[in-house]
Amino acid sequence: VQLAVVSGSLEPRVDCRRLFVFAGDHGVVEEGVSAFPARVTVQMVENFLAGGAAINLFCRHYGIELAVVDIGVAGDFPDHPLLRRLKVARGTANFVLGPAMTRAEALAGIANGARAFLDAQVDGPCQLVGMGEMGIGNTTSATAIIAAVSGRPVAELVGRGTGVDDAGLRRKREVIERALALHRPPPGDSLALLSCLGGHELAGICGAVLAAASCRCPVVLDGIISTAAGLLAALLCPAVKEYLIAGHRSVERGQETALALLGLEPILDLDLRLGEGTGAAITMNLADLACRMMREMASFAEAGVDGSLPGEG
Amino acid sequence: VQLAVVSGSLEPRVDCRRLFVFAGDHGVVEEGVSAFPARVTVQMVENFLAGGAAINLFCRHYGIELAVVDIGVAGDFPDHPLLRRLKVARGTANFVLGPAMTRAEALAGIANGARAFLDAQVDGPCQLVGMGEMGIGNTTSATAIIAAVSGRPVAELVGRGTGVDDAGLRRKREVIERALALHRPPPGDSLALLSCLGGHELAGICGAVLAAASCRCPVVLDGIISTAAGLLAALLCPAVKEYLIAGHRSVERGQETALALLGLEPILDLDLRLGEGTGAAITMNLADLACRMMREMASFAEAGVDGSLPGEG
Numbered sequence: 001v002q003l004a005v006v007s008g009s010l011e012p013r014v015d016c017r018r019l020f021v022f023a024g025d026h027g028v029v030e031e032g033v034s035a036f037p038a039r040v041t042v043q044m045v046e047n048f049l050a051g052g053a054a055i056n057l058f059c060r061h062y063g064i065e066l067a068v069v070d071i072g073v074a075g076d077f078p079d080h081p082l083l084r085r086l087k088v089a090r091g092t093a094n095f096v097l098g099p100a101m102t103r104a105e106a107l108a109g110i111a112n113g114a115r116a117f118l119d120a121q122v123d124g125p126c127q128l129v130g131m132g133e134m135g136i137g138n139t140t141s142a143t144a145i146i147a148a149v150s151g152r153p154v155a156e157l158v159g160r161g162t163g164v165d166d167a168g169l170r171r172k173r174e175v176i177e178r179a180l181a182l183h184r185p186p187p188g189d190s191l192a193l194l195s196c197l198g199g200h201e202l203a204g205i206c207g208a209v210l211a212a213a214s215c216r217c218p219v220v221l222d223g224i225i226s227t228a229a230g231l232l233a234a235l236l237c238p239a240v241k242e243y244l245i246a247g248h249r250s251v252e253r254g255q256e257t258a259l260a261l262l263g264l265e266p267i268l269d270l271d272l273r274l275g276e277g278t279g280a281a282i283t284m285n286l287a288d289l290a291c292r293m294m295r296e297m298a299s300f301a302e303a304g305v306d307g308s309l310p311g312e313g
Numbered sequence: 314v315q316l317a318v319v320s321g322s323l324e325p326r327v328d329c330r331r332l333f334v335f336a337g338d339h340g341v342v343e344e345g346v347s348a349f350p351a352r353v354t355v356q357m358v359e360n361f362l363a364g365g366a367a368i369n370l371f372c373r374h375y376g377i378e379l380a381v382v383d384i385g386v387a388g389d390f391p392d393h394p395l396l397r398r399l400k401v402a403r404g405t406a407n408f409v410l411g412p413a414m415t416r417a418e419a420l421a422g423i424a425n426g427a428r429a430f431l432d433a434q435v436d437g438p439c440q441l442v443g444m445g446e447m448g449i450g451n452t453t454s455a456t457a458i459i460a461a462v463s464g465r466p467v468a469e470l471v472g473r474g475t476g477v478d479d480a481g482l483r484r485k486r487e488v489i490e491r492a493l494a495l496h497r498p499p500p501g502d503s504l505a506l507l508s509c510l511g512g513h514e515l516a517g518i519c520g521a522v523l524a525a526a527s528c529r530c531p532v533v534l535d536g537i538i539s540t541a542a543g544l545l546a547a548l549l550c551p552a553v554k555e556y557l558i559a560g561h562r563s564v565e566r567g568q569e570t571a572l573a574l575l576g577l578e579p580i581l582d583l584d585l586r587l588g589e590g591t592g593a594a595i596t597m598n599l600a601d602l603a604c605r606m607m608r609e610m611a612s613f614a615e616a617g618v619d620g621s622l623p624g625e626g
Contacts, residue, residue, distance in 0.1 A: 052615065269582065286595070
């Protein structure tokens with residue numbers, strides 16, 4: 001129903017499906033908030049470009065065009081057909097010590113995210129877009145933003161990310177609490193939230209969501225990062241909410257609060273904590289299936305079946 | 314993991330996927346337990362053969378071979394490439410008045426269900442099979458069987474099927490309670506349960522499950538009907554349980570109890586009450602995706618990514 005409403009058609013199509021993986025680094029990783037070292041962001045981008053990551057095969061499996069956007073990785077990559085170079089900075093600053101980025105960088109990230117989506121439109125208008133991400137430390141950034149927007153206690157929102165242990169989880173909570181006390185970001189100001197608490201990839205997704213909605217293209221969110229970025233986009237422009245689809249329920253706890261603020265119910269609950277846009281990719285296929293149901297199923301009248309569905313009168 | 318264990322391979326494949334829709338009629342429909350008249354079973358089989366039903370497009374969408382098995386429909390069909398003729402009887406008898414079928418018919422249904430699976434093996438060994446059904450009145454039969462096996466109160470198990478109203482729901486509960494009081498079927502005897510409470514399509518699915526497991530082929534169940542039939546198969550041969558995958562959580566309440574008896578957790582919860590094997594078809598695709606993850610994802614070592622997953626040491 002949502003796809004039909006957004007496309008203005010009773011026979012919606014999502015034949016052109018794209019998924020963007022926005023990658024960025026996070027200065028806050030030096031506080032010991034992740035189970036993995038920061039250089040894994042670079043290594044995983046290399047893995048995406050080599051075609052070996054989960055999202056590569058998910059996109060192959062579902063016929064989704066994949067693009068990897070370097071919007072803020074602290075490393076360099078050779079030219080590659082999958083890679084978009086839209087780097088705003090080589091990672092964020094450690095947001096416990098000061099702002100993650102300047103307000104100008106936050107705006108540039110949003111603009112570059114929008115550009116990633118809009119440039120691809122030249123190859124054909126996208127009918128469904130998925131948002132993925134890669135960035136060691138980015139659940140800390142996303143959780144901080146969700147805590148700032150919702151006002152809920154950090155302890156109720158913080159999760160294990162890629163699998164931090166109990167001591168790491170405690171550090172993560174304390175880091176976010178210190179950052180919120182330091183910055184006291186206004187909960188409705190997306191640019192302030194981004195510059196205080198960062199995430200170049202969050203800025204990029206925020207911009208891509210705004211661009212997609214401006215093209216009437218529905219957006220499938222993935223885990224806590226893209227849901228937090230969707231929340232930032234909705235704060236800038238509440239009308240984007242009608243274009244958002246929650247791809248899956250993440251095991252990362254803070255996502256639930258962001259979903260509630262957006263009024264979204266996830267389609268899937270598969271105990272995923274993989275990121276990269278993998279949950280979004282599966283739901284993009286279900287959206288394609290739903291469109292085919294609208295187009296290809298015979299009605300009871302067409303099929304000569306007696307009776308009517310409840311509510312059809 | 315389950316697919317790897319069942320296939321005995323760390324690189325499992327489910328390239329050959331088949332889905333069987335077992336169709337049968339139910340004498341108990343004359344008690345007013347369904348929102349639809351009994352002739353809709355015939356009409357929906359005709360719709361399957363014409364390619365216009367949901368399961369047709371689900372199978373097209375996911376590259377699943379579809380077969381429709383007339384195991385007990387009260388009607389006749391012309392020859393058709395999708396149709397298997399394995400009719401045991403023209404519907405069951407009304408099980409409130411007497412047995413739904415003879416014990417010989419129950420056994421014939423199981424044998425014919427096994428034959429549907431095994432005959433298709435000639436075209437290539439099936440690596441994943443889904444179980445669908447069509448039969449106006451069959452949630453009444455399946456719920457009665459689940460109530461008999463579990464001993465739980467019918468009121469806690471009965472649901473609206475294709476959308477019966479409050480009066481119909483009350484009739485359905487009373488019909489099942491009367492039937493259980495009349496037959497008092499032994500809760501562990503699948504042949505007695507089938508003959509008392511019926512469902513030629515339940516017998517057929519039961520047989521197909523047994524045949525598939527005997528070929529080490531994993532089975533994806535769908536809603537309450539196939540889950541009840543899977544339960545009957547597990548009562549006959551508990552070892553089949555390791556081959557069973559619960560495709561989705563149905564909105565039909567009684568399914569939960571059957572799943573608990575089988576020790577299964579559904580993969581999906583999409584508020585479906587469509588039947589036909591549609592929930593199974595979606596999960597069959599996720600099983601294919603899971604196999605591709607085992608085969609195509611680079612390991613961290615292969616991709617040159619630092620660190621190890623929690624638990625990898």
